[in-house]
Amino acid sequence: MALASGVRFAARALLRPWALLRGTTLGRTEPAAGGGGDGARRFGSQRVLVEPDAASGVAVMKLRNPPVNALSLELLTELVISLEKLENDKTFRGVILTSDCPRVFCAGLDLTEICGRNPAHCAEYWKAMQELWLRTYLSSLVLVAAINGACPAGGCIIALSCDCRVLADNPKYRIGLNETLLGIIAPFWLKDTYVNTIGHRASEQALQLGSLFPPAEALQVGLVDQVVPEDQVQSTALSEMARWLAVPDHARQLTKNMMRKATADRLLRQRDADTQNFVSFVCRDSIQKSLQAYLEKLRQRKG
Numbered sequence: 001m002a003l004a005s006g007v008r009f010a011a012r013a014l015l016r017p018w019a020l021l022r023g024t025t026l027g028r029t030e031p032a033a034g035g036g037g038d039g040a041r042r043f044g045s046q047r048v049l050v051e052p053d054a055a056s057g058v059a060v061m062k063l064r065n066p067p068v069n070a071l072s073l074e075l076l077t078e079l080v081i082s083l084e085k086l087e088n089d090k091t092f093r094g095v096i097l098t099s100d101c102p103r104v105f106c107a108g109l110d111l112t113e114i115c116g117r118n119p120a121h122c123a124e125y126w127k128a129m130q131e132l133w134l135r136t137y138l139s140s141l142v143l144v145a146a147i148n149g150a151c152p153a154g155g156c157i158i159a160l161s162c163d164c165r166v167l168a169d170n171p172k173y174r175i176g177l178n179e180t181l182l183g184i185i186a187p188f189w190l191k192d193t194y195v196n197t198i199g200h201r202a203s204e205q206a207l208q209l210g211s212l213f214p215p216a217e218a219l220q221v222g223l224v225d226q227v228v229p230e231d232q233v234q235s236t237a238l239s240e241m242a243r244w245l246a247v248p249d250h251a252r253q254l255t256k257n258m259m260r261k262a263t264a265d266r267l268l269r270q271r272d273a274d275t276q277n278f279v280s281f282v283c284r285d286s287i288q289k290s291l292q293a294y295l296e297k298l299r300q301r302k303g
């Protein structure tokens with residue numbers, strides 16, 4: 001499925017600052033743990049580890065940005081580059097997205113990227129977040145989220161952009177769009193993704209309350225497709241992947257595009273306005289105060 005040319009162009013334009021990838025191993029491959037044929041040679045970058053298995057056409061992409069896989073500008077950029085690399089390699093038909101950090105799938109936006117930062121940086125950061133959502137939401141690959149930790153806000157949006165979600169049955173691993181609890185709001189394209197997944201009334205309530213659902217409730221509301229014991233998340237994700245890959249790619253990709261194009265086009269049509277809206281919103285003194293207070297609360301929790 002060809003990505004909208006705007007998205008591909010934007011991705012290239014965004015990814016020009018190769019300095020972001022300084023010190024990464026992108027493009028270099030190294031033997032995967034446990035050896036294995038050349039299909040098992042992994043590659044990636046500093047914050048994204050990709051374990052491809054050419055034989056099955058499935059790659060496992062692990063977020064590796066400790067301690068909580070906060071979506072820094074570098075992590076966003078490396079995720080887009082790694083996904084694009086797999087999409088351009090016709091060996092691969094599916095990607096399992098998971099976390100290499102204990103207890104956390106992804107903590108959402110890295111708040112230090114928008115707290116106390118200038119409008120130009122906030123704009124660059126938000127464009128990278130838009131790009132990751134567009135890249136995952138419209139991906140020609142089958143994307144399965146193997147959610148092996150907490151999955152709030154931006155982490156939830158990555159999981160929602162996948163074709164299906166497997167969540168570890170641990171009450172601490174809650175998932176949802178909790179932006180209102182930080183004094184901010186989800187942009188329309190996060191709202192749209194939520195509505196497309198759990199329906200309008202459930203989204204309306206969950207977005208306003210900033211609900212973070214424990215596994216049983218996440219399953220019940222339709223936010224995740226399976227809840228399994230923690231040590232079965234990866235194997236279940238692989239089984240789910242096999243189910244999706246049993247369908248001819250072209251027919252599945254055309255159907256996915258039919259289902260998702262209108263939602264993605266809504267952002268593509270107003271990408272600059274969305275960026276300006278984000279920057280003017282988060283740069284407000286009142287919002288900056290809310291975010292600072294929230295970050296402070298997070299830091300104090302450890303004490």
Ligand SMILES: CC/C=C\CC/C=C/CC(=O)SCCNC(=O)CCNC(=O)[C@H](O)C(C)(C)COP(=O)(O)OP(=O)(O)OC[C@H]1O[C@@H](n2cnc3c(N)ncnc32)[C@H](O)[C@@H]1OP(=O)(O)O
Nearest residue numbers: 070107108109110111112150152153154185187278298299
């Ligand atoms: C118009 C549109 C406008 C705005 C759009 C806004 C869209 C927003 C989407 C978002 O993603 S906003 C971010 C929302 N994220 C959260 O609310 C998650 C916050 N974090 C947590 O709840 C917890 O950290 C956790 C459950 C993910 C993990 O808990 P635990 O394992 O106990 O780790 P700690 O809480 O001790 O955190 C370790 C360390 O990491 C820092 N940190 C955590 N989350 C973030 C984050 N999102 N950004 C930056 N930093 C984060 C935390 O402060 C700790 O830092 P130390 O320096 O104390 O080690």
